[in-house]
Amino acid sequence: MSYLDTGGNKEVLVMIHGLGSKRQSWDFQVNELSKHYRLIVPNLRGHSDDKINYNITLQTMAADIIDLLDSLHIKSASFLGLSLGGIVTQELLHSYPRYVKSTILSNTASILPYWIGKYTVDQRMDKLGNMDDEDYEYSATKNCLHGHYPDSYIHKISNMFLDVNRNTYMQAASSPLGINYTNTLIHNSKPMLVIGSIFDKVTPYINTLTTYTLARHAKLKTFYNSGHIPNIEEPNEFNECVLEFLHNIN
Template sequence: MSYTDLGNKDNPCLVLIHGLGSFKKSWQLQHSLSQHYRLIIPDLRGHGDSPINYNITLQTMAADIIDLLDSLHIKEASFIGLSLGGIVTQEILHSYPRYVKSTILSNTASILPYWVGKYTVDQRMDKLGNMDDEDYEYLATKNCLHGHYPDSYIHKISNMFLDVNRNTYMQAASAPLGINYTNALIHNSKPMLVIGSIFDKVTPYINTLTTYTLARHAKLKTFYASGHIPNIEEPEEFNNAVLEFLHNIN
């Protein structure tokens, strides 16, 4: 896998998993967490610099991360997943619980009925088919933000946040269709922080409340001045929330 490895290797491990159409660079405002944790930041298959562009499913993306941890001799980690990354994190919790020390699920969903998700995927693909990469990434980034920003700032965030691969985007976008992690959440015994944003237009806040309600041992953190990517729009508050949660369980 393509991944970034930051921090002291003797520190507890924290795995950061990006969202759809994104890549490891989108977590750069969280690199300061490496002062306290060893950060493993992979590119999911079909994303970024990953050499694997086929068989893109939640199961294979989760297995790739576990294989990476095995190759690094890491037996246990905490996981942060944003959007699609939060769904991959739930798949890891479901399929590989022994690797999980704790989870942070940010701006994601735990239940996605197939036809509801399919409608959203079809809309995204129609837009992508009518735009070039730069225009699509700009509009997608703008939709993920809450504040009113100049075009130059949105382009800057887009370059850091999105890198859509047309050859794999449809597979990755379709991977979560029909998910239902209710059982995994109800039976979860690991500490969990659920993060959501009131102004998230991509994954509305009701999804955050659903996950929080279903999960055992969960804490809730709500952002009131950001959209879908609070780690970028409010990085200091996001990082502080992560550190407070992790310090309380370590």
């Protein structure tokens, strides 16, 4: 597992990227957040330069992160996950609660009925089959953004944000099908921040409200001028809300 470890000897924050993405998608966070926390920023199994291209499930992705923390002698951490990363974070809370100090769930879902998710995955795969990598990543990035940006900016964000691996994308996209973390959220006693965006076309805001309603001890942060990736469209406000939440629990 490739990862970034920066920030020195401080409280640990693990940052988990989304589907088809990579650790560089957190570049607008790293400089600011590493002033206050030790950041562990991995590439998920089957993503970017990770060499594993089999058995890509929520359980194995979560287990990989726990193995990484064990190798670094980290006994507990806060976790920040966006989109698929937020689902992996919920799997960590479900399966490895003793490692979890707090969670930040950004633009993600806690319940995904199998057939609804399967329809979305099939649409993505059909689109990928009709495009080359660059065009697909451009199209996907544009769909994740809310504002109107020039093509040059969308390409720049796409290069930072996405790195679709055709050999593993289907497995990773299918990994959340059928999830239901209702019991995990209801019984959670640890601090949680739930982040969502009004104009998120990938994970509509109703998913944010569902997670927030189910979760105990949760706080809610809503972004009104961004789409699926508020950490990129509104990085200063995103960083501020993450730091405020973490400072209040430490």
